[in-house]
Amino acid sequence: MKRLILASSSPRRKELLSYALLLFDVCPSKIEEVMDPGLSAEELVCSLAEQKARDIFSQHPDAVIAGSDTIVVLDGKPLGKPKDKQEARDMLQMLSGRTHEVYTGVCLIDSDRSSVFAEKTEVRFWPLTAEEIEWYISTKEPFDKAGAYGIQGKGAVFVHSITGDYYNVMGLPISRVVRELEGFGIFRHLGQS
Numbered sequence: 001m002k003r004l005i006l007a008s009s010s011p012r013r014k015e016l017l018s019y020a021l022l023l024f025d026v027c028p029s030k031i032e033e034v035m036d037p038g039l040s041a042e043e044l045v046c047s048l049a050e051q052k053a054r055d056i057f058s059q060h061p062d063a064v065i066a067g068s069d070t071i072v073v074l075d076g077k078p079l080g081k082p083k084d085k086q087e088a089r090d091m092l093q094m095l096s097g098r099t100h101e102v103y104t105g106v107c108l109i110d111s112d113r114s115s116v117f118a119e120k121t122e123v124r125f126w127p128l129t130a131e132e133i134e135w136y137i138s139t140k141e142p143f144d145k146a147g148a149y150g151i152q153g154k155g156a157v158f159v160h161s162i163t164g165d166y167y168n169v170m171g172l173p174i175s176r177v178v179r180e181l182e183g184f185g186i187f188r189h190l191g192q193s
């Protein structure tokens, strides 16, 4: 079986992949991400996932590489990670009381093949008060997350409902990823727990 490398610095992606009973190494890509403004949200996350995966593949051509990227989309506008408190505040105010989409793109690649796909999850937020938003910013949770919130953390209290894969919102649609990896000869060790 080939070596699997997760091309990510995200602790959430590492945690999710570890649930899949796969042996893997982590090797984050440090490339400057190139965002083409002409792309749809789905195309954008696929393109960014592919850029990260190809970067690590060029360093480890004998391995299977998994790269991914997550963005939040509101009214067709992509929201990445907030740069500062004001941007986090603006994003959370925009998401308040509304339904947005979370797209995660995944690129799997080895020397024989590649598979690139995106999953969409719809997330509806409760209306948020200014006090709640200020409290959330003070937790510092918004700053390394697309859309300025983490569904798996204190941001859980903002979420009214979701449609689609919860783990896709956290950064990796793990159930689909493990199935796609089988096409690369990467299988779960189901004899272990």
Ligand SMILES: Cc1cn([C@H]2C[C@H](O)[C@@H](COP(=O)(O)OP(=O)(O)OP(=O)(O)O)O2)c(=O)[nH]c1=O
Pocket (backbone or CB within 6 Å): 007, 008, 009, 010, 012, 013, 028, 029, 052, 068, 069, 070, 071, 072, 081, 102, 144, 145, 146, 147, 149, 150, 151, 152, 169, 170, 171
């Ligand atoms: C919406 C949302 C995003 N996120 C995170 C997932 C991603 O880590 C991050 C989006 O940033 P990304 O640029 O997709 O990923 P990253 O920079 O964290 O890691 P890498 O590029 O090295 O793979 O937002 C959550 O953890 N919870 C959420 O609810």
